[in-house]
Amino acid sequence: MLDETATPHRVLVTGGAGYIGSHVLHALADAGIPAVTIDNLSTGRRAAVPASVPLVEGDVGSAELLERVIRDHAVDAVMHFAGSIVVPESVEKPLAYYRNNTVNSLTLMDACVRLGVGNIVFSSTAAVYGAPDRVPIDEATPTAPINPYGTSKLMTEQMLRDAGAAHGLRSVILRYFNVAGADAAGRTGQATPTATHLIKVACQALLGRRPALSIFGTDYDTPDGTCIRDYIHVSDLADAHVLALLHLRRGGESLTLNCGYGRGASVHEVVRTLEEVSGEKVPATLAPRRPGDPPQLVAKADRIRERLGWVPKHDRLDGIVRDALAWERSLT
Ligand SMILES: NC(=O)c1ccc[n+]([C@@H]2O[C@H](COP(=O)([O-])OP(=O)(O)OC[C@H]3O[C@@H](n4cnc5c(N)ncnc54)[C@H](O)[C@@H]3O)[C@@H](O)[C@H]2O)c1
Numbered sequence: 001m002l003d004e005t006a007t008p009h010r011v012l013v014t015g016g017a018g019y020i021g022s023h024v025l026h027a028l029a030d031a032g033i034p035a036v037t038i039d040n041l042s043t044g045r046r047a048a049v050p051a052s053v054p055l056v057e058g059d060v061g062s063a064e065l066l067e068r069v070i071r072d073h074a075v076d077a078v079m080h081f082a083g084s085i086v087v088p089e090s091v092e093k094p095l096a097y098y099r100n101n102t103v104n105s106l107t108l109m110d111a112c113v114r115l116g117v118g119n120i121v122f123s124s125t126a127a128v129y130g131a132p133d134r135v136p137i138d139e140a141t142p143t144a145p146i147n148p149y150g151t152s153k154l155m156t157e158q159m160l161r162d163a164g165a166a167h168g169l170r171s172v173i174l175r176y177f178n179v180a181g182a183d184a185a186g187r188t189g190q191a192t193p194t195a196t197h198l199i200k201v202a203c204q205a206l207l208g209r210r211p212a213l214s215i216f217g218t219d220y221d222t223p224d225g226t227c228i229r230d231y232i233h234v235s236d237l238a239d240a241h242v243l244a245l246l247h248l249r250r251g252g253e254s255l256t257l258n259c260g261y262g263r264g265a266s267v268h269e270v271v272r273t274l275e276e277v278s279g280e281k282v283p284a285t286l287a288p289r290r291p292g293d294p295p296q297l298v299a300k301a302d303r304i305r306e307r308l309g310w311v312p313k314h315d316r317l318d319g320i321v322r323d324a325l326a327w328e329r330s331l332t
């Protein structure tokens, strides 16, 4: 059990050196909430972790390490970001994805149950819905992932629900739609040079760090023929995590919540917005469809506002793109 003499409790953030986890560490620090992070730096960067947060370099699949960190830092809650996130890679290496995303989550949950940590916020994904035929997508939409990445996350969701019923482990499962942008103060951002996300790649192309953006598919059944996504600013997503943590610490019930704005933008619209913001042309070529891309993914995003009182502050597409570009420019 937790050592009650060691105060204050900390939240354990796994994967805090990564893109989203580092924004959440900054949001926690801004809110005065103590944290500790475990990260193996496989894709994360030490520099992304705020100076006030202890970084324990290691693997979240190690039960011994988890036990030590939970005890040493009087951890009472976990936010679980550590994982592998590249969808096509998950098709090529499914077992690696089930290990890093599902098996390691099991090890983490087991440590929480054994050591009496009762609260967990989990990074899930809209990929659990697969390719639904209707938008917006609410949380009751049947889950039907179409790749091992989505399945690895859905399996973790199911383990959380079962562990909740059996062991009282309460969870907030956050299903992110398309996360983009960067900290407006420039403290952190998406730093993986090989990232595949549209806004990141478009900014790299604009700055000459990639030859050109390939626009994957212009013959979809959408108004301009390109795919539509619900882009959410990473700082709004970080705020949602802080609210989810506070909800659990207050004794709130387990929740599964979409994270998006309930508004879609097409690939062409994203490119046009970046060109307006920068005053420059994005080098782009029209390319065939990328396998596995659903035409539209837009969240029905009312529940998170109702249940957590979440109010987005950065929900303009031009602002998301501006922050992403500013961050990209700051990378050398
Ligand atoms: N980026 C998105 O658009 C998106 C969308 C939906 C869900 N998610 C989920 O959000 C989470 C964070 O994603 P991100 O975009 O910040 O990715 P990221 O790769 O930037 O961050 C993942 C972090 O986890 C660390 N890590 C990976 N495996 C680890 C292990 N076994 N032990 C310790 N550390 C480990 C990495 O070093 C990295 O710092 C992931 O779980 C991802 O599936 C991301």
Ligand SMILES: O=c1ccn([C@@H]2O[C@H](COP(=O)(O)OP(=O)(O)O[C@H]3O[C@H](CO)[C@H](O)[C@H](O)[C@H]3O)[C@@H](O)[C@H]2O)c(=O)[nH]1
Binding pocket: 085, 087, 125, 126, 127, 176, 177, 178, 179, 196, 197, 198, 199, 201, 213, 214, 215, 216, 217, 227, 228, 229, 267, 290, 293, 297
């Ligand atoms: O170089 C690129 C990159 C992307 N796209 C297009 O832009 C849209 C968005 O693609 P991303 O790769 O940025 O994001 P995805 O929608 O494929 O997937 C992301 O959002 C999903 C939920 O919507 C999951 O959360 C998933 O984990 C996360 O990677 C898609 O139509 C894609 O075809 C391009 O045209 N060119």
